[in-house]
Amino acid sequence: MGGVSEGDDVLARWSDGLLYLGNVKRVSAFKQCCLVRFEDNSEFWVLRKDIHSSALPLLSLRLCCLSCKHELNALPPPPITGYHPECHTPTIEPEADSDSWICRQCVFAVATKRGGALKRGRFARLMQFMKLRLPYQLSSLDWDPQHLTNQQQCYCYCAGPGEWNLKMLQCGSCGQWFHEACTQCLTKPLLYGDRFYQFQCSVCTKGPETIQRLPMTWVDLAHLVLYHLSLCCKRKYFDFDHEILSFTNENWDSLLLGALSDTPRQDRCHNLLNALNSHKDRFVSGKEIKKKKCLFGLQVRAPPPLTSDSSPLITDPPINITHRRRSE
CATH class of the missing domain: 2.30.30.140 (SH3 type barrels.)
Known part of the structure; x- marks a missing residue:
C-alpha cells in the first residue's frame, strides 16, 4: 500500500x-x-x-514515485531533488539548486505551529510561496450542503484532514477551510468554534492571507466560551463564576472583542450573566434542570452562528475531539 x-x-x-x-x-x-x-x-x-x-530525516530528500500518480515507466527517474519537476506543487524550476531545495512536505512540517505558522525566516518565506497554489483541485471535492465537510477529507494548503469547528478558518472567496496551524495571519490563537473572522487565503489573494476580526455581542461571547469549554472539558454544564467568567477574564485580550474590549472588569459579570439568562434559545441554566442555578450550558452543542448564516444554528456539527490527545 x-x-x-x-x-x-x-x-x-x-x-x-x-x-x-x-x-x-x-x-x-x-x-x-x-x-x-x-x-x-x-x-x-x-x-x-x-x-x-x-x-x-525530516529535511532529507523524498522519492517522488512514492507520491506521484505517474506510471513508473512513463517518466524518467526523478532527478536528485527527489521529485519529478512537474509533480511537485509548485513546479520545480529547472535552475533550482538541488543542494538547497526543500520540498513542500518538509516546509510545511517545519513551518506549521499551534496558534499559526511561522511568520518570519526562510521557512516562512518558502511556505508563503508554496501556499499560492493548492496541491489538489478544489473543484473536484464533494462537499456537504452546508459546505462544512468534503468526502475526500482534503482541506487547507496541506491537503490534510480537518474538522471545520476545531480551529479552522473558512476563506470567504473560495469556501475552503484552512487549519490555524497552516495560516500565517493570526495574531492570537483560535478558540474552538470561533468563526468571527473574515479571511481570505493566499490562493485567492495571490499573496499573503488577509484577515479581519468580525464584531461580537455578549451573547456571541458567552456562546463561544461555553462551546470552547465544552470541547476542552468534555462536559455540558459550567459554573458561571469559577469557569465561564474566570476563563473570559483570563483570556480577555486574546478574544479580540473589538467594541466590547473596553468593558471594565467589574461590568463583564453583569453583561455575561444577562446574556446567558435572556437567551433561552441558546443557553440552558442549572435551575431549569433542577441543578445549581449558577450552572450554564448550551441548548445545542454547536459553534455560535454568524449573522450571515442562513440558519440560526448548525445543529449537527462534528463535536468529538477525543481522537487526538492535545490539551488546550
Missing part, C-alpha cells in the same frame, strides 16, 4: 494540520487507510494520503 507496511514508523497529518509520530499497526488497502498507534498509545485509522514515511 504505497510503501507503508505494518510496523513502519510514520508521520501522520492530523485534523489540526500538524504531523504526529506513530507506528502502523494495520493496513487496509481496500479503504486506503492505516491503523496508527501514536506516542500516547491512542490508535486511530488514518487515510493513506495523510501518512508519510518517517524513515528519512
Whole structure:
C-alpha cells in the first residue's frame, strides 16, 4: 500500500494540520487507510494520503514515485531533488539548486505551529510561496450542503484532514477551510468554534492571507466560551463564576472583542450573566434542570452562528475531539 507496511514508523497529518509520530499497526488497502498507534498509545485509522514515511530525516530528500500518480515507466527517474519537476506543487524550476531545495512536505512540517505558522525566516518565506497554489483541485471535492465537510477529507494548503469547528478558518472567496496551524495571519490563537473572522487565503489573494476580526455581542461571547469549554472539558454544564467568567477574564485580550474590549472588569459579570439568562434559545441554566442555578450550558452543542448564516444554528456539527490527545 504505497510503501507503508505494518510496523513502519510514520508521520501522520492530523485534523489540526500538524504531523504526529506513530507506528502502523494495520493496513487496509481496500479503504486506503492505516491503523496508527501514536506516542500516547491512542490508535486511530488514518487515510493513506495523510501518512508519510518517517524513515528519512525530516529535511532529507523524498522519492517522488512514492507520491506521484505517474506510471513508473512513463517518466524518467526523478532527478536528485527527489521529485519529478512537474509533480511537485509548485513546479520545480529547472535552475533550482538541488543542494538547497526543500520540498513542500518538509516546509510545511517545519513551518506549521499551534496558534499559526511561522511568520518570519526562510521557512516562512518558502511556505508563503508554496501556499499560492493548492496541491489538489478544489473543484473536484464533494462537499456537504452546508459546505462544512468534503468526502475526500482534503482541506487547507496541506491537503490534510480537518474538522471545520476545531480551529479552522473558512476563506470567504473560495469556501475552503484552512487549519490555524497552516495560516500565517493570526495574531492570537483560535478558540474552538470561533468563526468571527473574515479571511481570505493566499490562493485567492495571490499573496499573503488577509484577515479581519468580525464584531461580537455578549451573547456571541458567552456562546463561544461555553462551546470552547465544552470541547476542552468534555462536559455540558459550567459554573458561571469559577469557569465561564474566570476563563473570559483570563483570556480577555486574546478574544479580540473589538467594541466590547473596553468593558471594565467589574461590568463583564453583569453583561455575561444577562446574556446567558435572556437567551433561552441558546443557553440552558442549572435551575431549569433542577441543578445549581449558577450552572450554564448550551441548548445545542454547536459553534455560535454568524449573522450571515442562513440558519440560526448548525445543529449537527462534528463535536468529538477525543481522537487526538492535545490539551488546550
